[in-house]
Amino acid sequence: MKFKIILLFLIIAISLPAEVITFIPSDRKVVFLTFDACETKTPSYFDKKILDFLIKNKIPATFFISGKFANRNRSALSEISKYDFFSIQNHSYDHNLHMETMTDGDIEMDLNKTSKLIAEITGKKPNLFRFPGGNYDNRSLKLVEDLGYKVVHWSFESGDPDKKMTNDLIFEKVKKNVKSGSIMIFHINGRGWHTSEALPRIINYLNSEGYHLELLENFLKNEKFN
Numbered sequence: 001m002k003f004k005i006i007l008l009f010l011i012i013a014i015s016l017p018a019e020v021i022t023f024i025p026s027d028r029k030v031v032f033l034t035f036d037a038c039e040t041k042t043p044s045y046f047d048k049k050i051l052d053f054l055i056k057n058k059i060p061a062t063f064f065i066s067g068k069f070a071n072r073n074r075s076a077l078s079e080i081s082k083y084d085f086f087s088i089q090n091h092s093y094d095h096n097l098h099m100e101t102m103t104d105g106d107i108e109m110d111l112n113k114t115s116k117l118i119a120e121i122t123g124k125k126p127n128l129f130r131f132p133g134g135n136y137d138n139r140s141l142k143l144v145e146d147l148g149y150k151v152v153h154w155s156f157e158s159g160d161p162d163k164k165m166t167n168d169l170i171f172e173k174v175k176k177n178v179k180s181g182s183i184m185i186f187h188i189n190g191r192g193w194h195t196s197e198a199l200p201r202i203i204n205y206l207n208s209e210g211y212h213l214e215l216l217e218n219f220l221k222n223e224k225f226n
Contacts, residue, residue, distance in 0.1 A: 020141065021152045022183060024219050029180045031206060032216045033061045034154065035188040038095040038132065039068035044189040046076050049196035051188065059203065060085045060215040062152075064130040067093030067114035069189060074121050081122035087217045090114050090126040090149065097133040100140045107143055128152050128217065150220055154185035160192035167197040174202050183216065 024032060037046065054061050063080070065088055070077055080086050092099060093114045099107060111129065119125040129149040131140075136151070144151055156177040159165040165173075174184065186195050206213065 023155050024181045029211050030214045031211045032183045035186050036064050037069045037189040038066035047188050060213050062087045062216040064089050064091035066091045066095045067117050077121050088122050089128040091130050092132050095132045100137040155182040158186050160186050160195045163193050167194045170198040171201045
């Protein structure tokens, strides 16, 4: 009987997909800056103001890049991949907002195509994935995990794709919600309408409160997430 119970627990453990990572526990006061970059209805490019600010101040940031965006921005992506405080990760190829409706084969093809392209441009294959729109189900999550990716979303939304979210509103939202271990999400594909204005204020605030910005990928090497 005892053996059957243990076996049952093992079967359940194996069949359960990994949880989506939305928070990073740490003994230190750390936060993580992430940016989504996907192709929209019109050609999209890196927001130069945001990128220049990050580079000038050597701010650690993780970019979740869609394949279409990567293909259109090859030169810029190759250049930013040279900075060791940046990390380039997978955000699907077509940015299908409902990947849970795709077949297993199509999801695998999508992720492989994107990672192959990013590796071709940057020399490094992504090991993190973010579902477009944050939409998934147990099947798609398990499949992505089985392909070797950790799925990373966010602790709270900055709201920056909304044109009504002013510089002040974005800043106040971060100030209200941020805490140690938070994964922040913004957009760097021209859809973060006031992000370039809010970001310096946000970074100054985080520094004044004693937070340390760290690279997400480094903390996820912790055995808790393996």
